[in-house]
Amino acid sequence: MSTVVFARHAMTAAERLRDAGWVAFVGFILGVPLIGLTTVDVGGRLAVNTRFGLLAATVAAVFAGRLLLRWGLDQARERKQARSAAGAPASADERAQGAQKVVTVLGWIALGAAVALPIFYSDNRYVVDTATTVLIYVMLGWGLNVVVGLAGLLDLGYVAFYAVGAYSYALLSTQYGWSFWEALPVSGALAAGFGILLGYPILRLRGDYLAIVTLGFGEIIRVILVNWTEFSGGPNGISSIPRPSFFGLDFARSAPEGEQTFAGFFGLDFSPMHRLIFLYYLILVLALLTHAFVSRLRKLPVGRAWEALREDEIACRAMGMNTTNIKLSAFAIGAMLGGFAGVFFAARQGFISPESFTFAESAIILAIVVLGGMGSQMGVVLAATLLVLIPEFGRNFAEYRMLLFGAAMVLIMIWKPGGLLSHREPTVRLNPLGRAGAAREAAR
Amino acid sequence: MAYALQQLINGLTLGAMYGLIAIGYTMVYGIIGMINFAHGDIFMVSAFIAVTAFTLLAAADVTSIPLALSFVLIVAIFFTSAYGWAVERTAYRPLRGSTRLAPLISAIGMSIFLQNTVQLTQGARVKPIPPVLEGGLVLWDTPAFAVQISWSQMLIIVTTVTLMVAFTWMITQTPFGRQQRSCEQDRTMAALLGVNVDRTISLTFMLGAALAAVAGVMVTVYYGVVDFFIGFLVGIKAFTAAVLGGIGSLPGAMLGGLLIGLIESFWAAYLWAEYKDVATFGILCLVLMLRPSGLLGRPEVEKV
Numbered sequence: 001m002s003t004v005v006f007a008r009h010a011m012t013a014a015e016r017l018r019d020a021g022w023v024a025f026v027g028f029i030l031g032v033p034l035i036g037l038t039t040v041d042v043g044g045r046l047a048v049n050t051r052f053g054l055l056a057a058t059v060a061a062v063f064a065g066r067l068l069l070r071w072g073l074d075q076a077r078e079r080k081q082a083r084s085a086a087g088a089p090a091s092a093d094e095r096a097q098g099a100q101k102v103v104t105v106l107g108w109i110a111l112g113a114a115v116a117l118p119i120f121y122s123d124n125r126y127v128v129d130t131a132t133t134v135l136i137y138v139m140l141g142w143g144l145n146v147v148v149g150l151a152g153l154l155d156l157g158y159v160a161f162y163a164v165g166a167y168s169y170a171l172l173s174t175q176y177g178w179s180f181w182e183a184l185p186v187s188g189a190l191a192a193g194f195g196i197l198l199g200y201p202i203l204r205l206r207g208d209y210l211a212i213v214t215l216g217f218g219e220i221i222r223v224i225l226v227n228w229t230e231f232s233g234g235p236n237g238i239s240s241i242p243r244p245s246f247f248g249l250d251f252a253r254s255a256p257e258g259e260q261t262f263a264g265f266f267g268l269d270f271s272p273m274h275r276l277i278f279l280y281y282l283i284l285v286l287a288l289l290t291h292a293f294v295s296r297l298r299k300l301p302v303g304r305a306w307e308a309l310r311e312d313e314i315a316c317r318a319m320g321m322n323t324t325n326i327k328l329s330a331f332a333i334g335a336m337l338g339g340f341a342g343v344f345f346a347a348r349q350g351f352i353s354p355e356s357f358t359f360a361e362s363a364i365i366l367a368i369v370v371l372g373g374m375g376s377q378m379g380v381v382l383a384a385t386l387l388v389l390i391p392e393f394g395r396n397f398a399e400y401r402m403l404l405f406g407a408a409m410v411l412i413m414i415w416k417p418g419g420l421l422s423h424r425e426p427t428v429r430l431n432p433l434g435r436a437g438a439a440r441e442a443a444r
Numbered sequence: 445m446a447y448a449l450q451q452l453i454n455g456l457t458l459g460a461m462y463g464l465i466a467i468g469y470t471m472v473y474g475i476i477g478m479i480n481f482a483h484g485d486i487f488m489v490s491a492f493i494a495v496t497a498f499t500l501l502a503a504a505d506v507t508s509i510p511l512a513l514s515f516v517l518i519v520a521i522f523f524t525s526a527y528g529w530a531v532e533r534t535a536y537r538p539l540r541g542s543t544r545l546a547p548l549i550s551a552i553g554m555s556i557f558l559q560n561t562v563q564l565t566q567g568a569r570v571k572p573i574p575p576v577l578e579g580g581l582v583l584w585d586t587p588a589f590a591v592q593i594s595w596s597q598m599l600i601i602v603t604t605v606t607l608m609v610a611f612t613w614m615i616t617q618t619p620f621g622r623q624q625r626s627c628e629q630d631r632t633m634a635a636l637l638g639v640n641v642d643r644t645i646s647l648t649f650m651l652g653a654a655l656a657a658v659a660g661v662m663v664t665v666y667y668g669v670v671d672f673f674i675g676f677l678v679g680i681k682a683f684t685a686a687v688l689g690g691i692g693s694l695p696g697a698m699l700g701g702l703l704i705g706l707i708e709s710f711w712a713a714y715l716w717a718e719y720k721d722v723a724t725f726g727i728l729c730l731v732l733m734l735r736p737s738g739l740l741g742r743p744e745v746e747k748v
Contacts, residue, residue, distance in 0.1 A: 030530055033493045033523045034565045037500075046499045046573060154545055156552070201733045208479045208548050209732050212683060216725035219680075227718045359676065363556055370549055403560035409553025413546045414538045 011074065020066040027062035031055050103378045110381060114284055118277045128276045132283055132348065134388045136341055139287040141368040141380035143337030146294055148369050149376070150303065151330035152310030153203075154211040157218025158365050160198075161335040163225065163357035164191045165342025170238040170352055180244035184343050191339025192332040199331035203324050218362055225354040237353025243275065244282065244347050279348050286344060290337055291377060297333070306330050360402070367405045371412060446589040451713045452706070457597045457666070459705020460604035464659040465682035466689070466697035467611070468652030474628045474692035475648050476540065481551035482531055484679015485558040486653050490524040490660030491670040492562055495571050498664065502574070509577065513599075513665075520657040528653025529646055531558075537642070555675075562672040570671045577665060600662045607658060608698060611651075615694060624648060628692070677721065681708070684728040690741020699739060 011019070036055040039046040114131075121127040140162065147155045168187035172178040178186075202213045225232045232238070297303040305326045309316050317323055346352050368387055372379025387405065391398035465487055472480040497516040506512050535554045539547045580594030615621040626634040627644045635641045663678075664670055685704040689696025704724060712720045731738065 026526070026530060029523070029526045033496060033519075034489070034562060037496050038566055039496055039499050039571055040567075041569065046495070046571060048496060048499050048503060152545065154548060202729065205732055205736065206544075208544065209687075209736070211548060212479065212680070212687075213729050213732055216680065216728050220722050220725050223719065223722050227716075363552065366549075366552070367556075370553075399564060400560075402556055403564065406553045406556030406558075406560060410535045410550045410557065413542075413550040413553070414535075 011070070016067060016070060019070060020063050023066040024059050024063035028055070028059045031058050103376075107378050107381075110378075111288075118280050122277065123273060125273065125276060128273070128280050130388060130392060132276070132280045134385050135280070135283040135287050136345060136348075137365070137368060137384035137388060138381050139283065139290055139341045139344075140338060140365045141372065141384050142287065142290045142294060142377060143334050143341060144365050144369050145377070145380055146297075146306075146337065147330050147334035148366070149373075150294075150298065150310065151306040151327060153327060153330065154208070154214075154366075155331075155334065156211050156215035156359070156362055156366065157221075158214075158334070158338055159357045159359070159362040160214075160218040160221040161191045161195060161338035162342040162345070162361070163221055163354075164194050164335075165339030166346040166352050166356075167225065167232060167238070167342075168339070169343040169346045170241045171232075173242045174238060174240070180242070180343070180347050184340065187343045188336045188339045191342065192336035195332040195335025196328060199328045200324075203327040203331065215359065215362070218357075218359060222354050222357055222359075225357070232354070235354060237351060237355070238346075239351040241346050241350050241352070243350060244279070279344075283344055283348075286340060290340070294337075294377070302326065302329055364402075364405070367409055370409055371405070446586045446591050447713070448710075449591045450589070451709045453591070453593050453597060455706035455709035456702065457600050457705070458709055459685075459702035460600050461659045461662055461666075461701075462678070462682045462685045462704050463698040463701025464604055464607065464655045464662075465678065466685040466701045467694060468656050469683050469686040470689070470691050470694060470697040471624075471648050471652050473686070475624065475631075475645055476536070476547075478536065478544075478547045479551065479683065480536075480649075480652070481548065481679075482535070482554040482558055483652065483656060484675035484677075484682065485555045485562075486524060486527055486531065486675070487656040487660050487663075487678060487682075488670070488672060488675030489527050489558060489562060490520045490653075490657035491664050491674065492566055492571070492660075492672075493520045493523050493657075494661040494664040495573055495670055498573050498576065512576070513661075517658065517661055520661050521654045524653045524657035524660065525650040527558075528649045528656075532646055532649040537645075555679075559672055559675065566672065568672060570669050572669045573664065575668055596662075596666050600666060603658060603662065607655065611655075612694065620644075620647065680728075681724050684724050684731075687728060688731050688738055690738025692742070693738070693740045696738055696740035 032055065035058055036050060036052055038049050038051060040049050041047075114135075117131055118128055140158070143161075144155065144158050147153050147158070165187045168190045169178075169180070169183045172183045172186065173180070198214070198217050202210060205213065226235050228234070298307070305316070305321060306329075308321070309323060309326055313323060316326075345356070349356075364387060368380055368383040371386075372381070372383035387401070390401050390404070465483065468483045468486070469480060472478065472483070494516050497519045498512070501512045501515065506515075531554055535550045536547055539550055577595040577599065580592050580597070582590050582592050585591075615624060623634070623639045623644045624647075626637070626639055627641055631641050634644075663674070681704055682701065685700035686697045687700070688703060689698070689700025704727070707723060707727065708720050711723045715723075
């Protein structure tokens with residue numbers, strides 16, 4: 001094997017300045033129409049406001065940022081060259097294994113913290129509520145991870161399955177009086193059914209077409225929910241959805257005739273926090289079940305087939321694998337998990353409307369999976385936590401949240417060539433030393 | 445009958461705009477094989493630039509309509525091409541040669557980024573401008589219904605046809621067109637023969653953005669309102685048009701745009717207006733399932 005070395009001379013100070021100046025100039029051109037000028041509504045008519053101070057500040061920031069970035073990248077490259085010249089570095093596999101151990105430990109710590117959280121914050125409604133939201137996104141992220149991370153199918157309409165789950169529960173409970181526990185498996189199955197229904201015709205498509213069609217499907221579901229008023233309540237949505245009960249015990253102040261409340265049964269004083277904490281543990285259990293389920297699946301033949309498909313579809317077909325069925329199973333399982341999350345969402349909110357199931361929501365879930373590292377379960381937890389917590393730091397952060405996430409999606413793709421895909425290790429492999437090890441063996 | 449004729453005119457106008465944007469999708473797909481998901485948002489940026497430019501002109505008391513329109517077009521094309529160039533340079537070029545999903549995800553990130561940049565810098569409210577071109581030509585006056593083509597509709601159709609002719613000439617007759625087509629066929633071979641591939645791809649993005657800029661100005665003139673979210677739906681529809689016509693084929697993009705525009709306006713007029721977006725998405729799914737190479741495209745052969 002030969003390696004291509006790109007020799008690049010060290011940049012002189014003048015070159016650095018010229019480079020940064022050029023980037024700042026581009027920044028200036030781009031900034032003029034959007035940052036330098038803005039239209040504001042003055043008495044029903046638009047007027048143009050100038051913000052040249054802001055523009056100058058942005059251009060200066062771009063200039064400084066480019067200088068620093070260039071310098072930082074050069075430093076990093078030099079250090080890397082020095083390291084490879086100094087001798088054999090630790091192999092990528094060893095480093096990956098070390099990192100894996102740290103991640104495992106972190107995972108257990110996070111689990112402990114998640115279990116203990118309501119105990120320490122048992123009277124802080126805000127914390128428990130936020131943590132519940134984080135867990136919903138974690139569960140959605142894990143569900144989508146099956147489709148995107150494991151099977152390598154880019155699904156931009158994941159929110160459709162979330163919506164199917166939520167609306168199934170809402171309709172089954174408000175129209176037919178089904179309880180949460182009865183509706184949960186049925187709604188999951190319905191979502192999976194939708195997944196198969198959608199997936200069957202389109203899974204023969206190539207990756208990027210698939211992405212657009214799933215996006216279209218997500219929008220179709222939303223448009224139908226908005227317009228089919230008799231069925232879904234239209235834009236007003238469905239309200240007063242029953243809350244889940246604890247094995248038949250309601251979380252109410254007073255129980256109807258012949259029944260008991262949760263507080264009454266356990267001899268506790270009634271507190272609205274009981275329900276919140278119960279919901280928190282409920283989604284925690286659902287999320288952990290999802291995690292266990294997905295981790296087991298990864299080791300089964302179907303999971304291996306997903307990963308193989310992600311790495312090379314043509315090779316899979318050459319090996320006689322039925323790629324359509326494999327994709328379909330990933331799609332259906334991802335959809336089912338999204339459906340479960342949707343049921344929980346409907347039960348927790350007590351009210352749903354098509355507003356909650358827009359493309360932006362799909363994009364957020366995808367951002368969680370991409371930023372966390374496709375295929376990485378812990379990464380999803382981290383990204384979901386960040387995504388939900390950033391807006392909580394203040395209004396400014398909330399405004400910039402999607403901006404930051406959009407930029408982060410681009411940057412992650414650039415800095416980890418091939419996305420985090422290249423970092424992702426297959427769950428099983430023939431040679432325990434791995435590809436790098438095998439290559440070294442062969443070279444000897 | 446008169447009503448149908450009116451729908452035909454409306455549909456053609458709509459289709460011309462979709463076609464202009466669809467060319468951006470189809471050219472980029474042809475040359476680097478990726479769906480430029482941010483293209484719809486490039487279009488949206490140009491609509492905002494047009495709003496700012498029109499407002500500036502109104503403040504400067506420019507009343508001559510041809511002067512105002514050409515000024516706005518030039519400004520919009522200049523800045524929007526800069527955006528097209530910058531998007532390619534930052535988000536796509538570093539990803540050339542990586543996996544198939546990476547540029548697509550990067551493009552989605554870019555789309556989210558552009559949308560939120562515009563929302564933050566220009567505000568989330570709808571921006572209305574006073575009508576630029578009022579009135580029109582009554583073509584056929586029946587007692588029940590007057591078929592009319594407005595000046596702005598005429599402007600859109602004429603501009604689009606002119607641009608199409610110019611564009612076809614450029615792709616088929618000029619050195620740049622030759623380079624562009626050679627890169628489309630085989631990038632490595634083109635590079636070996638002395639074509640500057642990076643420059644050609646950049647120019648392709650700028651051209652696509654310039655056409656989207658024209659569409660953005662036209663939408664601003666036609667509807668008179670823009671908001672930061674218009675890029676999403678229009679982008680999807682234009683992409684559908686590109687797929688319907690056969691992605692990678694320029695006449696296909698135009699044909700697909702016209703068809704989508706016609707289908708949309710007839711669907712909205714005779715069937716259910718509220719489900720017109722469903723119609724577009726339905727067509728997209730059907731075309732991809734039944735005839736992925738589109739009406740005028742070549743079937744794609746995957747080589748290992």
